[in-house]
Amino acid sequence: xxxxxxxxxxxxxxxxxxxxxxxxxxxxxxYEGFEARAATMRVRPGNRVLELGGGMGYVxxxxxxIAGAENVVTVEANPHMLPVIRANLDRNGHGAAQxxxxxxxxxxxxxxxxxxxxxxxxWASSIAEDGKPGDLVDVPLLRLGDLLRAHRPHxxxxxxxxxxxxxxxxxxPGHVRFVMMELHPARYPDTVIQRIFDxxxxxxxxxxxxxxxxxxxxxxxxxGR
Numbered sequence: 120x121x122x123x124x125x126x127x128x129x130x131x132x133x134x135x136x137x138x139x140x141x142x143x144x145x146x147x148x149x150y151e152g153f154e155a156r157a158a159t160m161r162v163r164p165g166n167r168v169l170e171l172g173g174g175m176g177y178v179x180x181x182x183x184x185i186a187g188a189e190n191v192v193t194v195e196a197n198p199h200m201l202p203v204i205r206a207n208l209d210r211n212g213h214g215a216a217q218x219x220x221x222x223x224x225x226x227x228x229x230x231x232x233x234x235x236x237x238x239x240x241x242w243a244s245s246i247a248e249d250g251k252p253g254d255l256v257d258v259p260l261l262r263l264g265d266l267l268r269a270h271r272p273h274x275x276x277x278x279x280x281x282x283x284x285x286x287x288x289x290x291x292p293g294h295v296r297f298v299m300m301e302l303h304p305a306r307y308p309d310t311v312i313q314r315i316f317d318x319x320x321x322x323x324x325x326x327x328x329x330x331x332x333x334x335x336x337x338x339x340x341x342x343g344r
Contacts, residue, residue, distance in 0.1 A: 121145075126155060128180045130207050136175075136199065138240050153335040154178050154278065157299045160330050161337070162186050162274055166296075169272035171223050172279040173200065174241070176207035179216060182276070188213035192270050196222035196235050196246070196258045196279075221261035222246055223277075225285040232257045246282050267292055275299075281306030287318035298324060299337040 122131045123145040130145065144150040151174065158181050162168060166186040170179050173195035183191045188208070193216065195204055201220055208216045222233045224246075233246055237254040263286050267275075273296045277283055281303040291298070298319065302312060316326065319338045330337035 125150065125177060126159070126181060128177055128184070128207075129210050130175060130177055130180075131210065132175055132203065136203070136241055141240060151177055151278075153332040154276065154299065154301065155181055156332065157330040157335060157337050158182055158276060159185065161297045161299070161327070161339070166190060166273040167271060168192070168274045168276065169266060169270050170194065171266075171275065171277035172196075173204045173218065174278065175200065176204035178276060179204065180208060180211045180213055182274070183208065183213035183216045184211070186274075188215035191216040192219060192266075192272070193217070194219045194221055194223060194261060194266070196220070196233075197237060197241055198256060198258065199237070200241055219261070221259035223261050223263055223266065223279060223282060223286065225288055226262050226264040227288070228260055228262060228285070231260055233260045234258075246280075264289075267295070273297065277301070283315065284311045287311075287315045290318065291322040291324070293323065293340075295322070295324070296340045297327070297330075297337065299330060299335065302334045302336055304334070 120131050121137050158178050162182050162185045168182045168186050168191045170193040173179055173193040179193040204218050234255050235258045271294050275298045278301040283300055284307045323341050324338040325341050327337040327339040
């Protein structure tokens with residue numbers, strides 16, 4: 120099992136998941152570099168952090184090291200990544216962080232589960248779309264509104280391979296102070312990106328250029344709102 124260290128975080132990845140491209144990113148320190156930069160810039164001690172799409176637990180570990188592990192909740196749909204995230208959190212002394220299995224959807228989603236497509240690389244896995252190849256599994260459906268009410272995060276971080284398009288149909292609650300996400304414009308039209316920005320503005324959150332890089336965009340709460 121190869122091991123790596125990024126920004127002082129020790130990570131391990133099972134051989135079966137360690138594709139050459141992922142290993143190269145980890146060895147070069149470029150793995151989730153934009154997300155890591157934004158998290159370390161904006162997460163503060165004591166912040167409650169909700170991470171949607173945990174990957175291998177790297178950003179969750181960074182957040183736990185700043186905010187306190189007891190304040191971090193990571194949601195991950197890929198069942199193969201759950202033990203990886205848990206092990207990496209524990210490896211870095213963040214055993215109090217919570218890991219939840221499920222795929223996040225909008226409040227209008229129906230049913231108790233979603234079909235999830237497992238990609239050849241774990242970071243390419245996503246909610247299944249008609250006609251897309253891949254191994255399919257059913258995973259618990261978690262509605263965004265339920266997660267926001269249950270955990271009342273100050274910070275929301277997401278990288279969910281296009282599923283963000285379903286999470287911006289209504290204003291977000293006032294306790295959210297910072298939102299960071301990776302956009303996936305190849306998966307949806309520009310009108311979705313416009314809706315994301317419009318919803319954040321209606322929620323009292325404005326574009327945060329300092330914590331944004333490329334396809335990773337960030338929003339911070341406007342003072343007084």
